[in-house]
Amino acid sequence: MATDVERKTDIGPPHYEQFLHPVMKANYGKWLYHDSIAPGVLSHTGPEGTIYTVRAASPRLASTNFIRNMTKIATDFCDGYLRFTSRNNVEFLTDKEENVDKIKAALAELKIPVGGTNNAISNVVHTQGWVHCHSAATDASGLVKVVMDELADYFTSENLPAKTRLAVACCLNMCGAVHASDIAILGVHRTPPVIDHSTLPNLCEIPTTVASCPNNAIKPTSIEGKTTVKVDEDKCMYCGNCFTVCPSMPLSDPLNDGVSIWVGGKISNARTEPMFTKLAVPYLPNNPPRWPEVTDAVKKIVDVYAANARPFERLGEWIDRISWARFFELTGFEFTKYHLDDFRWAGTTYKRSLQNRY
Amino acid sequence: MADDLKIPLLEELEKGPWPSFVTDIKSVAGKSEMAADLLRQLEKSYEDKRGYWKHGGLVGVRGYGGGVIGRYSALPEEFPGVSHFHTVRVNQPSGWVYTADALNGIMDIWDEHGSGLTNMHGSTGDMVLLGTRTEELEPTFLALTQKGWDLGGSGSDMRTPSCCIGPARCEYACFDTLALTYNLTQEYQDELHRPMFNYKFKIKVSGCPNDCTAAIARSDMAIIGIWKDDIKVNQEEFAKYVDSGMDVQGIVVDMCPTSCISVDGKTIDIDDSNCVKCMHCINKMPKALAVGDEKGAAIALGAKAPIVDGALFGSIMVPFIELEEPYEELHDLIERIWEFWDEHGKARERIGEFIERVTLARFCEEVGLDPIPQMVTHPRENPYIFYEEYFAEEGEGSEE
Numbered sequence: 001m002a003t004d005v006e007r008k009t010d011i012g013p014p015h016y017e018q019f020l021h022p023v024m025k026a027n028y029g030k031w032l033y034h035d036s037i038a039p040g041v042l043s044h045t046g047p048e049g050t051i052y053t054v055r056a057a058s059p060r061l062a063s064t065n066f067i068r069n070m071t072k073i074a075t076d077f078c079d080g081y082l083r084f085t086s087r088n089n090v091e092f093l094t095d096k097e098e099n100v101d102k103i104k105a106a107l108a109e110l111k112i113p114v115g116g117t118n119n120a121i122s123n124v125v126h127t128q129g130w131v132h133c134h135s136a137a138t139d140a141s142g143l144v145k146v147v148m149d150e151l152a153d154y155f156t157s158e159n160l161p162a163k164t165r166l167a168v169a170c171c172l173n174m175c176g177a178v179h180a181s182d183i184a185i186l187g188v189h190r191t192p193p194v195i196d197h198s199t200l201p202n203l204c205e206i207p208t209t210v211a212s213c214p215n216n217a218i219k220p221t222s223i224e225g226k227t228t229v230k231v232d233e234d235k236c237m238y239c240g241n242c243f244t245v246c247p248s249m250p251l252s253d254p255l256n257d258g259v260s261i262w263v264g265g266k267i268s269n270a271r272t273e274p275m276f277t278k279l280a281v282p283y284l285p286n287n288p289p290r291w292p293e294v295t296d297a298v299k300k301i302v303d304v305y306a307a308n309a310r311p312f313e314r315l316g317e318w319i320d321r322i323s324w325a326r327f328f329e330l331t332g333f334e335f336t337k338y339h340l341d342d343f344r345w346a347g348t349t350y351k352r353s354l355q356n357r358y
Numbered sequence: 359m360a361d362d363l364k365i366p367l368l369e370e371l372e373k374g375p376w377p378s379f380v381t382d383i384k385s386v387a388g389k390s391e392m393a394a395d396l397l398r399q400l401e402k403s404y405e406d407k408r409g410y411w412k413h414g415g416l417v418g419v420r421g422y423g424g425g426v427i428g429r430y431s432a433l434p435e436e437f438p439g440v441s442h443f444h445t446v447r448v449n450q451p452s453g454w455v456y457t458a459d460a461l462n463g464i465m466d467i468w469d470e471h472g473s474g475l476t477n478m479h480g481s482t483g484d485m486v487l488l489g490t491r492t493e494e495l496e497p498t499f500l501a502l503t504q505k506g507w508d509l510g511g512s513g514s515d516m517r518t519p520s521c522c523i524g525p526a527r528c529e530y531a532c533f534d535t536l537a538l539t540y541n542l543t544q545e546y547q548d549e550l551h552r553p554m555f556n557y558k559f560k561i562k563v564s565g566c567p568n569d570c571t572a573a574i575a576r577s578d579m580a581i582i583g584i585w586k587d588d589i590k591v592n593q594e595e596f597a598k599y600v601d602s603g604m605d606v607q608g609i610v611v612d613m614c615p616t617s618c619i620s621v622d623g624k625t626i627d628i629d630d631s632n633c634v635k636c637m638h639c640i641n642k643m644p645k646a647l648a649v650g651d652e653k654g655a656a657i658a659l660g661a662k663a664p665i666v667d668g669a670l671f672g673s674i675m676v677p678f679i680e681l682e683e684p685y686e687e688l689h690d691l692i693e694r695i696w697e698f699w700d701e702h703g704k705a706r707e708r709i710g711e712f713i714e715r716v717t718l719a720r721f722c723e724e725v726g727l728d729p730i731p732q733m734v735t736h737p738r739e740n741p742y743i744f745y746e747e748y749f750a751e752e753g754e755g756s757e758e
């Protein structure tokens with residue numbers, strides 16, 4: 001059966017034009033302005049008319065059933081047109097204003113929140129975790145679920161000082177913009193790799209493995225006549241680089257793996273330049289299924305930010321204005337030796353002026 | 359089958375207002391033993407606080423080196439449904455736009471050949487079909503290509519380029535993000551499907567400095583829209599913002615990073631020679647202000663997550679380039695960059711780390727970029743300069 005069709009390769013993705021709503025096609029490159037109609041509802045207007053967008057949350061990890069539910073709504077109310085955003089939201093596109101409420105009602109029936117626009121917490125960019133990845137120090141989908149259960153009202157309203165972007169990554173590989181989010185939850189290992197000397201000589205290339213370590217902690221060695229590697233544990237910072245190239249060096253450790261929390265990153269250039277996230281909480285335990293320590297910490301950050309920042313001040317901008325000392329004071333998070341950088345360019349983070357608040 | 363699902367920990371994740379991935383996976387667990395065993399294995403992970411996946415494995419479709427991620431359960435006897443659980447990355451359309459029919463077609467394929475689970479979308483931008491067996495890979499690929507879809511990238515290749523919705527629904531777009539992304543994806547199919555680089559190379563395309571694809575943080579090459587001339591002002595619409603009671607002084611004027619906006623009553627004046635195109639004022643008053651007419655993009659190289667040598671944002675290499683089809687200037691630049699990186703980069707060295715190692719000065723020289731002040735936050739502070747030109751006494755032989 002598979003042999004009677006021609007095997008095609010390198011055809012690339014289908015051209016996007018066939019997936020554009022006619023109003024979007026007609027206004028292509030000619031848009032004039034947009035309006036925010038309600039949380040999660042936008043309208044964009046051009047010379048050829050207006051397109052309405054209803055933005056809904058998705059778990060990102062979505063079944064074919066979920067997607068068929070979405071395409072059904074698109075078929076019923078959007079002439080079949082829908083899209084996804086870079087933050088895993090689903091967007092329904094229609095030129096009929098009266099369909100906005102119908103789309104919202106259909107989503108409400110499926111218990112899918114509508115929101116994520118303007119000064120809201122948008123959907124969470126995240127990674128695979130225990131669901132699908134070998135290096136995960138925690139589960140990403142579970143963390144997103146429990147954190148957003150706590151913050152769902154911030155998704156469906158626009159009451160924060162500015163937009164707030166959350167991300168979760170389950171190891172330092174950070175598949176996701178964790179290093180530039182307002183609040184980032186990052187899975188961490190805290191113990192060195194456990195080397196399986198029985199498999200390493202067969203599975204791993206020694207020079208590649210040695211070279212993989214950013215801290216030169218790995219050295220070749222010989223055990224029972226076979227070449228393998230050893231790790232200088234004092235130099236190991238549990239980054240997992242070695243495991244990426246050598247399957248015989250897993251870091252997972254149920255007793256010690258957990259979660260760190262980072263704050264103040266941003267991507268856009270609005271007002272201030274893009275910023276990296278900085279460490280807020282170095283370690284919280286993995287406490288599935290609902291990670292209460294993590295949800296408490298994230299909630300605390302959002303609440304303190306909401307209460308103290310000025311309008312349109314992103315979390316990182318707010319901290320820059322009030323100082324990190326005050327951020328730790330207001331949140332009650334402990335400032336520890338782990339907050340002092342000790343990797344490359346660490347010196348650039350040392351305070352070199354007398355400008356502190358007393 | 360799914361009646362014997364005992365997943366009390368995961369069921370705790372069915373509570374609460376946010377959509378539950380557990381409920382959703384359960385909904386296909388009746389027809390997919392893969393989905394059921396995924397839940398069972400995940401429950402064990404929740405009990406034991408650790409993952410149960412083996413380190414990847416080399417699987418794929420014929421003639422491709424990328425696009426499929428091998429994944430095997432570490433407990434195949436206990437969870438045979440996920441003994442193989444490979445990922446198929448499907449190259450998404452520019453801007454993640456779909457029709458219901460097109461998406462349903464892929465869902466039909468995935469219900470037949472895979473677990474019925476997806477990620478919409480993966481971090482790079484692909485549609486991720488999550489979980490299938492090795493023997494299903496070719497049939498899946500065949501079914502996908504028959505419907506006009508192809509695989510994305512993985513490994514040390516050009517990863518699937520992705521872009522914002524740009525001119526299809528955004529008045530801020532400074533160039534055609536969708537067309538450029540489609541063009542680059544088609545132009546470099548070989549680089550996308552057959553990993554031959556030192557390491558991955560991600561391209562993300564955003565239509566304006568709001569950077570909705572996070573290109574500046576997440577892509578080896580960020581192509582971000584910008585304009586050179588003046589912000590377009592509609593004074594009538596501005597007056598309406600003032601009349602509406604908006605705190606124009608506090609929200610717009612005082613927050614401009616270069617203090618280049620002044621407001622006199624119901625009239626706004628922008629000193630565009632000092633505007634740094636941050637987008638703040640335009641974002642706040644989209645009806646009154648708009649990006650200019652002389653539009654194009656800036657190109658930043660080198661963004662990445664921490665692995666290996668620390669996280670980087672992209673560094674501006676080209677502050678302005680016009681982007682019109684057939685994009686020859688950009689293709690040229692990309693190919694020069696790849697060539698130099700290919701020849702002198704080390705294995706697992708991303709372009710950002712590579713530039714820091716060989717130095718920005720040498721990189722510019724090799725790929726043919728002029729050093730300009732827009733590339734740095736400030737000139738060097740240390741005096742350790744490798745001078746290359748110097749005078750020599752007459753007769754000591756330093757002729758050109």
Ligand code: SF4
Pocket residue numbers: 127128129133134135136137169170171172173174175
């Ligand atoms: S962040 Fe790490 S554990 Fe999570 S999906 Fe990426 S590589 Fe895997």
Ligand code: SF4
Pocket residue numbers: 192193212213214215216217218231235236237238239240241242243
């Ligand atoms: S975990 Fe990182 S620091 Fe530790 S040995 Fe491996 S590569 Fe080196």
Ligand code: SF4
Pocket residue numbers: 522523524528529530531532564565566567568569570571583
């Ligand atoms: S990056 Fe700019 S042009 Fe693209 S969708 Fe976002 S705001 Fe619009």
Ligand code: SF4
Pocket residue numbers: 271613614615616617618619628632633634635636637638639640
């Ligand atoms: S774009 Fe930014 S810098 Fe330019 S005028 Fe507006 S607020 Fe000021």
